Amino acid sequence: MNNPDLRKVLKNHLSRYSLVTATAKRARAISEEAEENRELLTEKPVSLAIEEIINGDYVIVEPEEIRNI
Numbered sequence: 431m432n433n434p435d436l437r438k439v440l441k442n443h444l445s446r447y448s449l450v451t452a453t454a455k456r457a458r459a460i461s462e463e464a465e466e467n468r469e470l471l472t473e474k475p476v477s478l479a480i481e482e483i484i485n486g487d488y489v490i491v492e493p494e495e496i497r498n499i
Contacts, residue, residue, distance in 0.1 A: 434484055444490060452490040453479045 439449060456479035464471050471478070482488040 434480060439480075439484060444492065448490055448492045449483070452488070453483065456482060456488050 436446075436449075440446065453476060457475035460475040460478050461471075463469075464475075479488070483490065
């Protein structure tokens with residue numbers, strides 16, 4: 431299992447709640463896409479989602495009012 435440094439991911443005051451929610455949402459989408467295309471995933475969807483977020487392929491946008499909570 432990949433354990434990335436969350437300080438890099440949580441830069442720009444991104445909340446942990448937003449990170450968890452976005453990761454779950456993207457993992458669900460990855461799983462559904464693989465099912466629709468009848469693909470077999472070798473990695474777990476959550477690992478793929480986190481990797482996309484770290485690489486900047488999936489950008490999390492959260493409202494300004496919750497950034498500093």
